[in-house]
Amino acid sequence: MKSLSLDMKPAxxxxxxxxxxxxxxxxxxxxxxxxxxxxxxxxxxxxxxxVEVEVLxxxxxxxxxxxxxxxxxxxxxxxxxxxxxxxDYEHAFLPAMLExxxxxxxxxxxxxxxxxxxxxxxxxxPQRINRADGADLHxxxxxxxxxxxxxxxxxxxxxxxxxxxxxxxxxxxxxKRWSTxxxxxxxxxxxxxxxxxxxxxxxxxxxxxxxxxxxxxxxxEVIAAIEPKPGISPSASHLVKVKRLMTEHDVKVIxxxxxxxxxxxxxLTGNNVKVLRLPTASxxxxxxxxxxxxxxxxxxxxxxxxxxxEKPVNEPANS
Amino acid sequence: MKTHLPLATLVALGLCAAPIAAQELELxxxxxxxxxxxxxxxxxxxxxxFMGGGGSGFTSRFDSSFNPAMGLVLDxxxxxxxxxxxxxxxxxxxxxxxxxxxRIDPFGWAYVVAxxxxxxxxxxxxxxxxxxxxxxxxxxxxxMLSDFGxxxxxxxxxxxxxxxxxxxQEFFGGNLNMxxxxxxxxxxxxxxxxxxxxxxxxxxxxxxxxxxEEEGGHEHMSFESGVIDNRGVEEMGFNxxxxxxxxxxxxxFLQYGVSFFHTPEGxxxxxxxDSDGIIDESFGLGQTTIALDFTLRDVDATTRTADTLxxxxxxxxxxxxxxxxxxxxxxxxxxxxxxxxxxxDPFWGGGVMAAWWQEAGNEQSSDWFTGAEAGSQRAIxxxxxxxxxxRMRLQVTENVPTDGETSWSLALQWDVILxxxxxxxxx
Numbered sequence: 001m002k003s004l005s006l007d008m009k010p011a012x013x014x015x016x017x018x019x020x021x022x023x024x025x026x027x028x029x030x031x032x033x034x035x036x037x038x039x040x041x042x043x044x045x046x047x048x049x050x051v052e053v054e055v056l057x058x059x060x061x062x063x064x065x066x067x068x069x070x071x072x073x074x075x076x077x078x079x080x081x082x083x084x085x086x087x088d089y090e091h092a093f094l095p096a097m098l099e100x101x102x103x104x105x106x107x108x109x110x111x112x113x114x115x116x117x118x119x120x121x122x123x124x125x126p127q128r129i130n131r132a133d134g135a136d137l138h139x140x141x142x143x144x145x146x147x148x149x150x151x152x153x154x155x156x157x158x159x160x161x162x163x164x165x166x167x168x169x170x171x172x173x174x175x176k177r178w179s180t181x182x183x184x185x186x187x188x189x190x191x192x193x194x195x196x197x198x199x200x201x202x203x204x205x206x207x208x209x210x211x212x213x214x215x216x217x218x219x220x221e222v223i224a225a226i227e228p229k230p231g232i233s234p235s236a237s238h239l240v241k242v243k244r245l246m247t248e249h250d251v252k253v254i255x256x257x258x259x260x261x262x263x264x265x266x267x268l269t270g271n272n273v274k275v276l277r278l279p280t281a282s283x284x285x286x287x288x289x290x291x292x293x294x295x296x297x298x299x300x301x302x303x304x305x306x307x308x309x310e311k312p313v314n315e316p317a318n319s
Numbered sequence: 320m321k322t323h324l325p326l327a328t329l330v331a332l333g334l335c336a337a338p339i340a341a342q343e344l345e346l347x348x349x350x351x352x353x354x355x356x357x358x359x360x361x362x363x364x365x366x367x368x369f370m371g372g373g374g375s376g377f378t379s380r381f382d383s384s385f386n387p388a389m390g391l392v393l394d395x396x397x398x399x400x401x402x403x404x405x406x407x408x409x410x411x412x413x414x415x416x417x418x419x420x421x422r423i424d425p426f427g428w429a430y431v432v433a434x435x436x437x438x439x440x441x442x443x444x445x446x447x448x449x450x451x452x453x454x455x456x457x458x459x460x461x462x463m464l465s466d467f468g469x470x471x472x473x474x475x476x477x478x479x480x481x482x483x484x485x486x487x488q489e490f491f492g493g494n495l496n497m498x499x500x501x502x503x504x505x506x507x508x509x510x511x512x513x514x515x516x517x518x519x520x521x522x523x524x525x526x527x528x529x530x531x532e533e534e535g536g537h538e539h540m541s542f543e544s545g546v547i548d549n550r551g552v553e554e555m556g557f558n559x560x561x562x563x564x565x566x567x568x569x570x571x572f573l574q575y576g577v578s579f580f581h582t583p584e585g586x587x588x589x590x591x592x593d594s595d596g597i598i599d600e601s602f603g604l605g606q607t608t609i610a611l612d613f614t615l616r617d618v619d620a621t622t623r624t625a626d627t628l629x630x631x632x633x634x635x636x637x638x639x640x641x642x643x644x645x646x647x648x649x650x651x652x653x654x655x656x657x658x659x660x661x662x663x664d665p666f667w668g669g670g671v672m673a674a675w676w677q678e679a680g681n682e683q684s685s686d687w688f689t690g691a692e693a694g695s696q697r698a699i700x701x702x703x704x705x706x707x708x709x710r711m712r713l714q715v716t717e718n719v720p721t722d723g724e725t726s727w728s729l730a731l732q733w734d735v736i737l738x739x740x741x742x743x744x745x746x
Contacts, residue, residue: 069566070505070744259620
């Protein structure tokens with residue numbers, strides 16, 4: 001073969017250098033910030049070994065209590081992608097950091113910015129915004145949509161789209177991993193629907209309105225919230241009202257997150273009322289490490305609370 | 320406080336105009352699709368309210384998007400004190416603070432904090448922030464609370480206790496307020512976040528609500544900038560801060576910082592030797608204050624409990640005029656203050672605060688913790704947050720001024736926040 005002429009050598013070297021750079025870049029992992037563990041798990045599952053995920057709200061944490069820290073700001077400033085719940089779920093910590101981090105890759109509207117809430121049909125959108133209606137107000141609707149497993153599928157699709165958008169070279173890989181996960185999710189959702197069918201119409205009391213989507217999807221009826229208004233702790237008179245409603249409707253289950261004070265609702269327990277202290281996102285306990293496992297655990301816990309004790313549905317190992 | 324704007328304003332305008340002019344020039348050089356590019360740029364910068372270039376009929380300028388978020392803070396304090404004086408026991412609406420904040424254009428935003436206090440209107444802050452400078456730098460121009468120590472940029476109603484700490488009160492006369500400019504940058508040294516700032520002030524002074532300052536408590540040396548003749552660099556104030564933060568536990572941080580404030584001759588001492596009301600002699604005096612701060616904040620988001628421990632160690636060197644020789648002498652003084660707060664949940668919290676300081680400018684304050692008249696302050700407080708916007712606090716304070724008797728007070732504070740609010744970065 002004829003050797004390259006002298007004039008061609010710099011161009012060839014340059015080409016080789018560019019190729020090497022592209023190769024190195026392709027081998028670098030994407031730094032993705034996910035605001036809650038559910039989204040973090042979906043990024044891990046769909047992104048595979050192409051991604052490094054940092055979750056801002058640690059498992060079992062109240063998102064309202066998360067501190068915006070300088071270390072988070074630094075990570076956000078270096079991230080390739082950001083996936084968030086939206087609907088003001090991250091109001092306590094994300095807006096300040098997004099403003100300060102000045103990372104155009106994850107700025108609002110950028111390719112690396114994925115607000116999943118924009119794809120969700122939100123429930124409980126307030127008719128008016130008034131401080132008299134509570135402290136923890138969400139003008140765009142209830143942000144706890146991850147509690148509806150069908151919304152989980154929307155979350156997964158959003159994660160897939162984000163990864164494809166910022167890393168199109170690996171589109172097929174992301175598509176394939178999402179497809180596998182989606183099939184597993186569909187099967188599990190069908191099973192959960194069957195398992196929860198006997199509980200349809202059951203009346204429950206919730207502490208905070210985090211269970212709206214879950215209750216709607218599985219046909220539970222929320223008759224009262226222990227918080228008189230979102231973000232406001234219950235008064236004695238409000239607890240008396242809730243107790244009366246529970247008696248009237250024969251409520252046997254109270255659903256509340258672990259971070260709320262169980263002592264405050266002691267007067268509501270007794271008479272075979274069970275308080276289920278369940279997380280509203282994955283990552284708490286070995287049985288809830290993934291989003292699908294977390295949802296399975298919720299279903300199992302509800303069934304157990306009502307005395308329906310069958311074996312939980314085993315989640316496939318790679319989900 | 321006197322205000323002397325011209326020099327700082329000129330410098331500020333020069334610094335601000337340069338990046339704006341450069342960026343406008345760059346934008347005009349863009350492709351014919353400039354308007355689309357700008358719209359995209361606006362989105363990327365999280366710039367609310369931008370209407371594109373077409374609305375006004377001009378495409379080479381940004382439409383005004385001034386649509387300020389407005390808020391109101393009502394800070395009421397009932398104080399029952401054993402001190403003597405007309406205002407020893409009082410029930411007052413201590414301040415009504417109004418704040419406005421808005422992005423002005425893609426390159427900057429502004430906020431104003433104005434307060435009605437003791438029947439008077441005071442402009443506490445009026446700041447333009449150019450937050451799109453390169454390398455994560457930003458420039459703050461106007462009247463502002465200086466970046467000094469961990470807590471100086473917080474208004475008193477945002478702090479954990481009712482009255483200003485005695486060290487700040489002694490050395491600065493309250494929160495250090497300045498008119499000038501501050502350059503800020505945050506960056507990462509490896510995985511360590513670092514933030515620094517440098518500022519220059521054409522005028523400065525203290526602003527605060529210390530305990531006992533109006534009830535016949537100890538007299539402070541005036542801490543307000545002044546000018547003898549024409550303003551020079553030596554009459555300006557200079558401040559700076561370097562701080563870093565590291566993670567603590569799952570949802571906490573440790574923060575360390577060092578700050579300084581220096582003026583070569585910015586404090587003016589006027590002497591009327593024959594008491595005829597005519598100033599016979601004026602002296603431009605210097606002072607330097609350095610502070611080390613340490614803060615631990617740990618929020619357990621799984622139980623919604625939180626702990627905050629913060630301490631600041633201050634060293635102040637202030638010039639004074641020897642009344643016998645008329646010679647200018649420099650004297651050192653030290654102070655240390657801190658507080659600890661435990662939040663049982665988002666609704667209940669409580670803590671203690673303590674401060675100790677040497678009298679500023681006292682000629683005997685030669686040693687770190689001895690050798691001068693010292694003041695101290697101890698307080699215990701309980702806070703009830705009815706919501707994020709409605710808070711009540713009870714505080715018992717023991718106050719020992721440098722030249723007075725120990726006194727006790729019981730204060731009840733009620734704060735109501737109306738309108739917009741945000742959760743800023745805490746560092």
